[in-house]
Amino acid sequence: MMKKLIYLFIILLSACFNAQAQSKKEVYLFAYFKGNGEDGLHLAYSNDAYKWTALKNDQSFLTPTVSKDKLMRDPCIIRGADGLFHMVWTVSWKDKGIGYASSKDLINWSTQQFLPVMAKEDGARNTWAPEITYDSRTKTYMIYWATTITGKFNETASTEESGYNHRMYYVTTKDFKTYSETKLLYDPGFNVIDATIVKNGKQFIMFLKDETREPAQKNIKIAYADQLIGPYSKAGNPITGNYWAEGPTTLKIGNNWMVYFDKYRDHKYGAIQSAGLKNWTDVSDKISLPKGLRHGTILTIKKKELETLLKQ
Template sequence: MSAYLFAHFREKVTPDGEQVYFGISKDGFNWEQVNNGKPVLESTMGEKGVRDFTITRKKDNTFVILATDLSLAYNFKEKYESNWNKVNREGSKYLSKWESDDLVHWSEQELIKVVDDNYGCAWAPDIIYDEENQDYMVHWSSRYPADSSNEMAIYYAKTKDFKTYTQPKELCHKSDTGIIDSNIVYENGYYYRFTKSDFNPAHIILERGTSLTGEYERMPLFDEEMNKLEDGQYEAPTCYKLPDGSWCLMLDFYGCEKEKQGYVPFVAKDISTGKFVRSDKVFSFPYGFKHGTVMEITDEEYKRLKENYPNN
């Protein structure tokens, strides 16, 4: 692999922001828009908006996108009465799904119900392949039960084909506060799990473990770097390996005006240390990418995306 695709949305006040956008990069540092910075896929089902994407390459070399079924542009003021707590408790129990053989021709949108009505909104799905069990883990954040005082936690379901899913189980929680926005990567025998903690600390935390659903331990050097940031201003971690073997962690900065929000990069020379250093100066974006996932792609796939989603 020698290029990257970033599936994301745009933080706008209009409904076209909560759709599927692609960014591409040859080096993982400098990002380009495609399709004139317009959506490549649009939601016509459920809430008619999608946020918080994950995209993955399946073992058969095809692709799947999963996203939160949510449109704040359409529904925040009236349906949810401008109340985030109401969104968390009463938001969609479905994930939107698209599949493709080539990143250009996509299936019709499907809605996948991953939780029953006792759960709150199914937020921010992420996918990782479970080598041990040879299936995929889809994990997301929810409140359960939705009408309880329980904090948000991370839940998961397993699937082999993205058509049928196991019943959800809890993956992890934090005893003193809620956690959301999980992202898991694998390297040299360890799973590295990033989550956003609401409080204590009010920033991203990193843990690692040798089993996908087993015990994890906090990585203190990561906490040291995160403590340098303003509390409660970063979310939606997505981590990927750069061409030189170092790792980039993108964090979505939302502590500013809506139209200016977007990702901020942090780089670790060795992910096993947990030390990610802010690296804004060596990265560039055409606009503010919002909550999504980076996936490695081939040169051929990069060229195909540029040709089929040109900037006129």
């Protein structure tokens, strides 16, 4: 009996050591924008996902060049199956496309491209907060965003906030060279923006903002699907509190989920934590982020990659 206990203790100790060793090799990176997004991409890092430090003295890593407005809002970066970092962003408040660029090191970027994903929709008013999620099963990337199309979904139309009434749309690609036709991804029966999708086991989880103005929701909710392209379930109850929240981005640390979001009317960031995606604890007072940080996304990078970024 004693030998078995010792054996189990060694296994647990080894697992703990390996987890710590792994964590020491990787750090968290927050890609975000400041102001109106005119100066481009900002990056911050963290070893514990709570305390974040701006890189390059919080100067821009990439200046936006595409669309007439030349903005770089809501940057979303993922590490692709090809080893490259792929980024999409909002280029304008009123354009019919998004920005795209790739990089090997997050410092030197490819020529920025304008992807006219809503060009075929005459009534499309905007293309906001694009994100990318990779489906390893189909080896396909899905890029998705929020758009208001004049005359559609009148059942949830409002005259408030310039009459915007969004739904989520998407395209797919395997190589960021050719793209599918644009399709509707999610109509939850309300005005929805700022979706971010992560895989959890065999399920895909969509964190989204209920943008309803009358009566005001302005909170984060969750929907689920068995496939990346859906169909997604009915959105659940709000997981954020009595404040307006937007731009969710998430991490899973061990068994705990962390969701970060912009408390934009309070001009600060918030975070909530959960072990089972049901009951959430507010940990906003435990996080520290660079001043002025706005809507972005978090990814994991290697220590060596951070060392290169720290030299900038």
